[in-house]
Amino acid sequence: MTPTSSSNIVEIRGLTRRFGGLVANRDVTMDIRHGEILGLIGPNGAGKSTLFNQIAGAFPPSSGEIRFEGREISRLPGTQRCLLGIARTFQVPRSFDSMTVVENVMVGSFVRHSAARAARAAAWQTLDYVGMADRGESPAGELTPPEKRRLEMARALATQPRILLLDEVLTGLTPSEAQQGVELVRRVRDSGVTVVMVEHVMEIVMPLVDRAVVLHLGQVLAEGPPKDVVRQDSVITAYLGERHRAA
Amino acid sequence: MSDATATLAVTAAPTPSSKDDGARRRQVLILVAVCAVIALLLFAVTDVYLQNVLILTLMYAALSQSWNILGGYCGQISLGHALYFGVGAYTTSYLFAGYGILPWFGLVLGGVLSALLALVLGYFCFRLKGHYFAIATLVIAEIGLLLVHNSDTLGGALGIQWPFAADGWATMQFARNKLPYIYLALALFVVTWVATYVIEGSRWGFWWRAIKDDSQAAESLGVEVFRSKMAAAGVSAFFTAVGGAFYAAFVAYIDPDSVMSFRFSLLFCLPAVLGGIGTLWGPAVGALILIPVTELTRSYLGGSGSGLDLIIYGGLIMIVALARPEGVLSLFGGAGKGSAR
Numbered sequence: 001m002t003p004t005s006s007s008n009i010v011e012i013r014g015l016t017r018r019f020g021g022l023v024a025n026r027d028v029t030m031d032i033r034h035g036e037i038l039g040l041i042g043p044n045g046a047g048k049s050t051l052f053n054q055i056a057g058a059f060p061p062s063s064g065e066i067r068f069e070g071r072e073i074s075r076l077p078g079t080q081r082c083l084l085g086i087a088r089t090f091q092v093p094r095s096f097d098s099m100t101v102v103e104n105v106m107v108g109s110f111v112r113h114s115a116a117r118a119a120r121a122a123a124w125q126t127l128d129y130v131g132m133a134d135r136g137e138s139p140a141g142e143l144t145p146p147e148k149r150r151l152e153m154a155r156a157l158a159t160q161p162r163i164l165l166l167d168e169v170l171t172g173l174t175p176s177e178a179q180q181g182v183e184l185v186r187r188v189r190d191s192g193v194t195v196v197m198v199e200h201v202m203e204i205v206m207p208l209v210d211r212a213v214v215l216h217l218g219q220v221l222a223e224g225p226p227k228d229v230v231r232q233d234s235v236i237t238a239y240l241g242e243r244h245r246a247a
Numbered sequence: 248m249s250d251a252t253a254t255l256a257v258t259a260a261p262t263p264s265s266k267d268d269g270a271r272r273r274q275v276l277i278l279v280a281v282c283a284v285i286a287l288l289l290f291a292v293t294d295v296y297l298q299n300v301l302i303l304t305l306m307y308a309a310l311s312q313s314w315n316i317l318g319g320y321c322g323q324i325s326l327g328h329a330l331y332f333g334v335g336a337y338t339t340s341y342l343f344a345g346y347g348i349l350p351w352f353g354l355v356l357g358g359v360l361s362a363l364l365a366l367v368l369g370y371f372c373f374r375l376k377g378h379y380f381a382i383a384t385l386v387i388a389e390i391g392l393l394l395v396h397n398s399d400t401l402g403g404a405l406g407i408q409w410p411f412a413a414d415g416w417a418t419m420q421f422a423r424n425k426l427p428y429i430y431l432a433l434a435l436f437v438v439t440w441v442a443t444y445v446i447e448g449s450r451w452g453f454w455w456r457a458i459k460d461d462s463q464a465a466e467s468l469g470v471e472v473f474r475s476k477m478a479a480a481g482v483s484a485f486f487t488a489v490g491g492a493f494y495a496a497f498v499a500y501i502d503p504d505s506v507m508s509f510r511f512s513l514l515f516c517l518p519a520v521l522g523g524i525g526t527l528w529g530p531a532v533g534a535l536i537l538i539p540v541t542e543l544t545r546s547y548l549g550g551s552g553s554g555l556d557l558i559i560y561g562g563l564i565m566i567v568a569l570a571r572p573e574g575v576l577s578l579f580g581g582a583g584k585g586s587a588r
Binding site for chain 1: 267448449450453454456457459460461463464465466467468469470471472525
């Protein structure tokens with residue numbers, strides 16, 4: 001094993017994904033480090049979600065590879081990746097609406113507990129952790145959109161992931177809800193879980209993330225500490241267009 | 248009020264699973280009560296015709312429960328369960344009529360064969376989603392019907408007549424007294440109910456419901472989607488075939504159309520839809536409404552072959568779909584709780 005792979009939880013090498021004639025990711029090479037909060041940002045259509053979905057296992061890359069803790073996983077189905085410790089949320093919440101909130105979370109905790117009693121206890125713990133224990137018995141279909149986002153996180157956390165992939169969990173929240181979300185994400189990171197966040201609203205993620213990777217037109221445009229990244233000319237151009245560069 | 252909710256939250260927190268255990272225990276109590284009512288009915292109902300209706304109601308409750316495992320919990324709508332019913336009925340009849348092998352053995356073997364068949368078919372069909380899956384099951388069941396029609400070994404269109412045997416539990420033949428068939432049908436219902444109940448509370452049950460709601464999200468949470476569907480299909484087919492074996496013993500004469508026609512596939516699916524799809528009691532409630540109504544109209548209006556019963560089903564389903572899409576059971580609030588959608 002090379003020295004780099006010990007500090008990186010995920011290594012992406014030469015990843016390309018085509019949809020018909022469209023190249024959504026072109027030769028993406030990047031690392032995700034153990035224990036960091038990584039922001040995956042970029043304007044709409046930059047290929048963030050495509051990259052995210054390939055790490056999560058929704059579809060395989062056209063070429064290139066993804067290594068998780070040194071192991072090549074780019075052809076593994078999502079189920080297997082979940083067992084390895086990769087968990088995700090969905091941009092549009094996909095709660096199991098015929099179940100209660102705690103039952104939703106149990107689906108996640110059943111990955112680590114085969115007995116229903118243990119899975120249920122773990123699910124309640126997770127709900128407590130994300131601050132939703134009071135909603136545990138509610139039907140998931142009755143949750144508000146921000147609550148559904150939180151449930152997505154609870155469900156993903158219940159699988160006891162090594163890395164948590166969050167797809168726009170902080171978008172569309174009120175400032176106080178977003179603040180709660182930010183605190184939760186920090187707590188998750190502090191517990192030792194690596195976090196990757198896709199967001200296109202920079203103001204929310206920049207103060208939170210340890211490192212940012214900017215995608216543009218399917219390629220990595222810039223990466224580094226958020227403060228440095230937002231000052232780069234190429235990033236400003238990608239977001240705002242050529243004319244605003246001087247301003 | 249706020250005090251009450253506060254204490255509730257506090258007391259609920261340390262033992263969150265106790266509430267769920269209570270709800271599940273209540274379901275078992277309901278089953279015991281239902282069995283007690285049926286036991287009382289055994290004394291009250293001495294009319295052979297009404298006994299017949301009771302047997303069919305229990306049988307369809309069991310068969311619809313079997314269908315519900317795959318269609319209701321796992322969300323894979325099958326319109327071809329008549330195939331598995333036929334496998335059970337034919338395995339039992341063929342072995343008993345041809346080789347004198349007792350129907351109890353045929354019942355188990357038919358169930359196993361049927362489950363294996365479901366796994367083979369599932370291997371191909373579970374690549375299809377939604378309506379395409381339903382259509383595939385319908386077509387496959389029709390192919391099965393045609394194959395049996397043209398099979399000389401299985402008696403072709405003439406079917407298989409069970410040999411006359413003395414009344415007894417070994418041969419499952421009771422020509423003079425219908426009462427044992429009520430016991431058998433009740434046992435069939437209780438067994439399928441208990442199987443569903445156990446699975447509902449287990450990891451499989453959760454996986455199935457997760458797949459029904461959103462299979463992509465389920466996959467991301469480590470659910471083995473394909474394997475779960477296969478398991479549901481196998482269990483569902485097994486119990487459907489056991490029901491088929493019972494029916495063959497009950498009528499003692501089967502032909503392709505009397506056990507494998509599309510009508511049966513509908514009759515397994517409709518009670519669950521009517522009563523409450525994907526719930527523990529939905530199939531039983533649906534069968535309790537549907538089967539007596541059909542049998543009574545058939546006898547009073549002499550509708551043999553006229554399809555009037557099917558018109559009634561259609562009407563009932565339309566009413567339910569318009570007024571209570573969750574099924575009749577949802578009228579009773581908490582009764583179906585735990586899995587009511």
